[in-house]
Amino acid sequence: MTHPSLPTPLVSVRGLSKRFAGRPVLSDLSLDLDRGAVTAIIGPNGAGKTTLNKAILGLVRPDAGTIRFDGLDTAGRIDHRASIGYMPQLARYPETFTGRDVLSLLSELRGKGPERDESLIEAFELERFLDQPARALSGGQRQRINAAAAFLFAPQLLLLDEPTAGLDPVASGILKRAIRRVRDAGRAVVITSHILSELQELADTIVFLHEGRIGWQGAVPALLDATGASTLEEAIACLMQHGTLSGHGSVSA
Numbered sequence: 253m254t255h256p257s258l259p260t261p262l263v264s265v266r267g268l269s270k271r272f273a274g275r276p277v278l279s280d281l282s283l284d285l286d287r288g289a290v291t292a293i294i295g296p297n298g299a300g301k302t303t304l305n306k307a308i309l310g311l312v313r314p315d316a317g318t319i320r321f322d323g324l325d326t327a328g329r330i331d332h333r334a335s336i337g338y339m340p341q342l343a344r345y346p347e348t349f350t351g352r353d354v355l356s357l358l359s360e361l362r363g364k365g366p367e368r369d370e371s372l373i374e375a376f377e378l379e380r381f382l383d384q385p386a387r388a389l390s391g392g393q394r395q396r397i398n399a400a401a402a403f404l405f406a407p408q409l410l411l412l413d414e415p416t417a418g419l420d421p422v423a424s425g426i427l428k429r430a431i432r433r434v435r436d437a438g439r440a441v442v443i444t445s446h447i448l449s450e451l452q453e454l455a456d457t458i459v460f461l462h463e464g465r466i467g468w469q470g471a472v473p474a475l476l477d478a479t480g481a482s483t484l485e486e487a488i489a490c491l492m493q494h495g496t497l498s499g500h501g502s503v504s505a
């Protein structure tokens with residue numbers, strides 16, 4: 253669901269390549285992240301999904317290619333990070349830190365932003381465990397704090413790596429509603445997940461990565477059409493088997 257009044261993509265990646273120790277991890281990737289859309293990055297373990305997220309954040313320096321954020325080349329810059337809410341697969345901070353420490357540290361780093369979104373702090377009832385040290389929290393409680401932190405500064409782009417891993421069904425439901433609300437407000441959301449039923453509910457666009465290349469990208473209905481599958485799970489199983497949909501024309505739809 254792209255907002256017709258906001259035609260330029262928030263993020264444009266062109267010809268992105270990255271090698272680690274001589275081994276290609278991302279090879280000539282080009283994709284757009286639209287405002288008002290949820291993009292799902294799907295692919296087998298080691299396909300390069302987290303590396304792509306980190307390249308967008310400026311935490312991984314590409315060997316080739318460009319990443320434009322809101323029209324501006326991000327090479328050598330980090331200021332666009334303030335417009336990104338990142339929820340990593342594993343957030344690491346000292347075990348003695350409380351959730352409140354994490355949120356106030358982030359607030360200090362960001363300074364006084366014009367907008368704050370504290371809805372997840374309330375919806376997740378974080379106050380109940382915000383003063384406990386990380387070592388005393390369950391995985392799901394930590395995950396709720398991480399999600400609240402990613403949403404806190406009402407970012408233009410939310411990068412969510414396995415966001416519902418470890419969340420109970422009630423907390424997952426809260427997070428999914430929050431993701432839709434952000435999307436409907438015209439912001440861009442990227443979700444990396446292996447939970448395909450969830451992505452089918454949330455995603456507008458699929459980017460399928462295979463061995464560092466885009467095996468397929470396009471809208472969910474187009475992927476179902478192209479594969480003849482009735483669920484995203486079936487369609488992705490088909491892509492995983494072949495890496496791409498050769499015989500179905502272009503890798504993009």
Ligand SMILES: Nc1ncnc2c1ncn2[C@@H]1O[C@H](COP(=O)(O)OP(=O)(O)OP(=O)(O)O)[C@@H](O)[C@H]1O
Pocket residue numbers: 272273277295296297298299300301302303304
């Ligand atoms: N800093 C690094 N140094 C060396 N190799 C790395 C580094 N970061 C990632 N890699 C390698 O790059 C490849 C892609 O890793 P990445 O974490 O992007 O995959 P992924 O698609 O997110 O996987 P998963 O689904 O398991 O989370 C892997 O083979 C990984 O070992």
